[in-house]
Amino acid sequence: MIFAGVTEATWDSLVLESSSPVLVEFWAPWCGPCRMIHPLKDKLAKQYAGKLNCYKVNTDESPSIATKYGIRSIPTVMIFKNGEKKDAIVGAVPESTLTTSIEKFL
Amino acid sequence: MATKLGFSITNPRFVPASFRKPIISVSASPSLPSSASGVQSIHFNSRKLSIKRRLLFFSPRASTDQQGQVQGDEVVDSNVLPYCSLDKKQKKSLGEMEQEFLQALQAFYYEGKSIMSNEEFDNLKEELMWEGSSVVMLSADEQRFLEASMAYVSGNPIMSDKEYDELKLKLKMDASEIVVEGPRCSLRSRKVYSDLSVDYLKMFLINVPAAVVALGLFFFLDDLTGFEITYLLELPEPFGFIFTWFAALPLILWLSFTFTNTIVKDFLILSGPCPNCGTENTSFFGTILSISSGGSTNNVKCSNCGTEMVYDSSTRLITLPEGSEA
Numbered sequence: 507m508i509f510a511g512v513t514e515a516t517w518d519s520l521v522l523e524s525s526s527p528v529l530v531e532f533w534a535p536w537c538g539p540c541r542m543i544h545p546l547k548d549k550l551a552k553q554y555a556g557k558l559n560c561y562k563v564n565t566d567e568s569p570s571i572a573t574k575y576g577i578r579s580i581p582t583v584m585i586f587k588n589g590e591k592k593d594a595i596v597g598a599v600p601e602s603t604l605t606t607s608i609e610k611f612l
Numbered sequence: 613m614a615t616k617l618g619f620s621i622t623n624p625r626f627v628p629a630s631f632r633k634p635i636i637s638v639s640a641s642p643s644l645p646s647s648a649s650g651v652q653s654i655h656f657n658s659r660k661l662s663i664k665r666r667l668l669f670f671s672p673r674a675s676t677d678q679q680g681q682v683q684g685d686e687v688v689d690s691n692v693l694p695y696c697s698l699d700k701k702q703k704k705s706l707g708e709m710e711q712e713f714l715q716a717l718q719a720f721y722y723e724g725k726s727i728m729s730n731e732e733f734d735n736l737k738e739e740l741m742w743e744g745s746s747v748v749m750l751s752a753d754e755q756r757f758l759e760a761s762m763a764y765v766s767g768n769p770i771m772s773d774k775e776y777d778e779l780k781l782k783l784k785m786d787a788s789e790i791v792v793e794g795p796r797c798s799l800r801s802r803k804v805y806s807d808l809s810v811d812y813l814k815m816f817l818i819n820v821p822a823a824v825v826a827l828g829l830f831f832f833l834d835d836l837t838g839f840e841i842t843y844l845l846e847l848p849e850p851f852g853f854i855f856t857w858f859a860a861l862p863l864i865l866w867l868s869f870t871f872t873n874t875i876v877k878d879f880l881i882l883s884g885p886c887p888n889c890g891t892e893n894t895s896f897f898g899t900i901l902s903i904s905s906g907g908s909t910n911n912v913k914c915s916n917c918g919t920e921m922v923y924d925s926s927t928r929l930i931t932l933p934e935g936s937e938a
Contacts, residue, residue: 537797538804538888565799572799576764579796579805585707592707597794597807598890610707 512561514568522589524559527611531562532572532582539598540581546601547583550608557612585611709740710747711762718759722770746789754790757783784809784928795887795930806930808884808923811894815881822871826864876900882923884930891916895923 512520512530521528531547533540551560565572565580575584575591585593585607593607704712713736719727728736740748750758757779763770771779783791787809795806834841844855879898886893895910910923911933922931 534797534799536802539795539797539806542795542888542890577799579793579798581794581796587708592711595793597796598885598887599792599794603792603794607707610710611705 510561512563512568512571514570517563517568517571520559520561521586524586524589526557526559527592527608528559528561528586529554529608530584530586531560532565532577532580532584533562534565534580536566537580542598543581546604550601550604554608554612558608583607587611706740706743706745709736709743710745712736713740713747714755714758714762717755718763718770722759722763750790751788753779753783753786754788758790781928795885795890804887804932806884806887806921808882808925808928808930811881811883814883814894815879818876818879818881819868819872822875823864823868825871826867829867830860830864877902880925882925882928884923886914886917886919886921887930887932888919889914889917893921897923897925 510520521530529550531543533544547560547562551558554560563571565577572580575594579596581596581598583595583604584591592611595603595607716727716733716736719725726733737748747755747758757776760769760771760776760779764776769776780791784807793807795804797804830841841860844852845860846852847855877899879896881894881896883892883894885891891914893912893914895912897905897908897910899905908924908926910925912921912923912930913919914921920933922933924931
């Protein structure tokens with residue numbers, strides 16, 4: 507599966523210590539707008555396969571990660587590079603907004 | 613390539629080399645003994661000429677030398693700005709440069725220290741402009757907002773949460789692009805929110821019926837007065853022109869705005885995406901013939917999926933009514 511889930515246990519190794527840029531989506535099953543952008547994320551993950559690692563975080567299962575990065579609303583897409591948070595996009599935005607942000611950090 | 617060629621010609625390292633050779637060759641060539649000053653001057657001219665010719669002859673070789681240098685690992689060239697380096701590993705991505713730019717601004721204005729020299733800052737700014745970054749074109753409020761967001765994430769906030777939210781709402785009212793967020797759920801309240809924006813096209817189009825009426829009235833007046841107005845419009849230049857653009861047209865526009873304002877008051881047309889399906893829905897706020905649309909909130913049903921939504925014009929937010937499932 508391209509869009510693997512991350513939990514508190516795997517966060518450091520998968521996201522912070524990754525050598526390539528990482529895209530993380532924070533979501534929850536009860537959130538309607540999250541469902542709206544799921545197909546979009548799968549498409550982006552395929553499009554940038556090899557250049558960008560894509561993961562998702564269930565905020566119900568791993569609330570401490572969301573708290574650590576000050577996330578108030580979901581879906582939130584964050585881009586990490588060299589273990590640093592580079593950009594955050596809040597809400598179900600159109601595909602073009604996501605691709606411009608991704609392109610900035612590749 | 614053209615600049616490289618120009619550079620190689622003016623490069624002080626190559627010029628003396630191409631000068632030296634011709635001077636030697638020309639000075640060796642005058643074997644004919646001559647005492648006439650006229651002849652010497654000719655020699656002198658020919659010497660100059662040959663130098664020029666040699667220079668031209670040598671310049672292509674000089675540029676190939678230059679290319680050979682570029683092919684190597686290091687490019688030593690004072691004309692190349694630090695951000696223009698061709699080396700992929702050293703070149704920073706646009707996002708990283710934007711972040712650096714904001715950090716520099718923040719450090720300068722809020723911490724009173726500079727993290728880079730003025731020259732470095734100017735180079736960075738120029739490079740961002742060149743790349744078409746929106747960050748350098750931001751208004752003061754937008755820059756302050758981005759800095760505040762960054763400061764918050766780094767753990768030393770520069771403004772209170774209330775100030776931050778106020779600034780965000782102000783930017784939203786000004787239709788700033790950087791605060792645009794899609795439909796989202798609050799983690800704490802589990803409520804669904806979506807942003808509203810002003811539909812300027814529809815706000816403009818609402819004047820159209822009144823404009824048609826005003827135009828009709830204008831021509832009716834023209835007809836009543838026995839085409840006196842048409843006569844004024846067709847006055848010889850420049851009077852006809854002045855009358856059309858500075859009297860007739862403003863009058864029609866003023867009439868149409870007045871008509872619109874007597875019928876609808878304080879109107880605002882807001883549109884936003886439905887949190888469930890993303891379809892844009894518009895809603896009208898204001899009073900039509902003294903009947904209010906219902907204060908600052910409107911209930912709207914999505915035209916696509918039928919979701920009930922509440923539009924709030926004071927916070928510019930769409931929420932779902934209590935008890936409904938997102």
